[in-house]
Amino acid sequence: MYIPRSFLHELKIIDPELFVVQDYETGTYDIWKDCEFDVGNKHWKEERMIDSFERLNDDALTKLRYRKWLGRKYNVVEDPKRYHAWIKETNKVAIEKKHNLALDMMTRGFMKIHEHGTKKTFI
Secondary structure (H helix, E strand, C coil): CCCCHHHHHHHHHHCCCEEEEEECCCCEEEEEEEEEEEECCEEEEEEEEEEEECCCCHHHHHHHHHHHHHHHHCCCCCCHHHHHHHHHHHHHHHHHHHHHHHHHHHHHHHHHHHHHHHCCCCC
């Protein structure tokens, strides 16, 4: 398994705290981030896994850029609940769209059944 230098360079541009760890058991590349936390008077650092990819290519970089953009758009650091509310709203819209598509398909099916049942055939 090989990590291209160009990928590492682009990864540092996206976020300097990101780094790649190779997982030889599953054959994937894991993207980790160094995180610092301050809660009251406690301060600690830990590493958290961001994502896992089978290949380190432009699609992986695009996905990481999109996640960074979403984090900035919804200001996840200060209020993580805003992002979760957006996800719920997106899922709600997607479910409504699927439901409407299913109703449309059922209507077309019933219309075909009706047309077939009322069609006159002459022998």
